[in-house]
Amino acid sequence: MGRPTEVRVRVPASSANLGPGFDSLGLALGLYDDVEVCATAEPGVHVEVEGEGAAQVPCDETHLVVRAMRTAWALFGDEPAGLRMRCRNAIPHSRGLGSSAAAAVAGAVAACVLSGRDPKLEQEALLQVTAGMEGHADNAAASLLGGFVVAWEQVGNTSARFHAVRLDVHAGIAPVALVAGVESSTKTTRGLLPELVPLPDAAFTGSRTALSVLAFTQRPELLMAATEDRLHQGYRRPAYPGSADLVDALRAHGVPAAISGAGPTVLALTTDGTLPGDVDTAGFTALPLPVDTLGAQVEIG
Template structure:
């Protein structure tokens, strides 16, 4: 078995934060946001430039730099190389003599803003550029691999494609549709406390009343219309109503649940971002500031734009603006 050489290195990838569910769109709707992690990856197969594994993390998640091969980007790179090898015309190996990884992380970890999806997508996109047969991992295969690693497509879809995405699974794999929302700005309220996605999912019941499921289906359809046609905050307030997951998860994040209730009582469309505990509000920073005491202190307020582009290789690369819809 021959060993694959790299196309060129290092490769620099920028990946956006994402917010999944958006209220009623459980495990299907996602939004890319203008908060980014920057990842630089360099692989040396022959060991002529460097050897060994080096991981440097600045910002969020610096504590995971010591995980070595268990670091999520490193393990994703391995799996992506293997997936590309399976599509290559000749047998090649995925071992490398040296790997250098540098991350500048701005996406908060375990807060419901897609930090793990960003790491996975960064690894997949970097592998497509680094591997000499990387073009064989097409967009559908990249989405499938990222979904397999993450477990569900709602965050990886907007991280790959940008904008607003609807993701679903079929017997042949996950699919996505990318849409352009007419939303100028959102505000993310990020608490200091973290919440593991596994814990949040563990609070969900095995079944829900038919009336709640029917209500969510209607609200999710309305939400797509409201976001893409600019129907305004009154319609968005109705469209972001959820009965499937937020109330069940509230005991694990009472402050977030209370903030959602407070904002919605003031007419602000607000939801739990992903599995929480971040709260996402479809509003502007000036409106939030005007509410003052109602919001309270204890939150890092991030005014964010919708990111029109998904993960992409930085300008010294040639891959263009992320995955195609």
């Protein structure tokens, strides 16, 4: 493909971990950030932000999308002299719905297109860029590829590479994101995790992670067992007690539920997009969201 000067990228939100799959399982959700980028001959970066995070994120070269673009251009080359960018954000920030991964994917894909490359043919490189910025591939892979992803890191003698496999989600799963009214820091919640966990807990969580692949793709009736976790959610409970209580309440009513990513959003895996009426969701906004099946989408010109 030629080298366009304008591109629009739409990137879905994501929910990571899904209970036991810490840093390895992700699900793309139908809530989107839209980023429009124009390459200019005039040096400088101009950024406009609307929607989520508009009052908090920087509007200069330190914006995460711009940083992702430059990380990608270090690989692809052909960085333009200047940029004009407009972000229309619908993914809540610091809520556990992969807003930072979505921004990284949007920037990397935009840079790829503006370098005259086809992002569908460069998915491996794009995953390295975006997962490398995140430190793990679950959210980035889901936003890039769509659907349900299994992600892992292969550590070699001199470097590490990220990998992901995309799978189709069973049509009988209707996610509902219960978005908390407060924010959570991934750095803070990771700091609550122990360096060592008991072997029985590790074995339990490993079995549930394997079961998740079957449950999300073929056997949704197994989701209650498949979303059980003993690896991270219990240790993180002090960071989001209200969210942990909501997970417990939903599960007590027969709804498979887990903390979404680093929280404090809760992901409920319903069959029809509705929740039990007697579950108290005060302090949360319920968003029935379809599974996104396409991942990052590009419109040129």
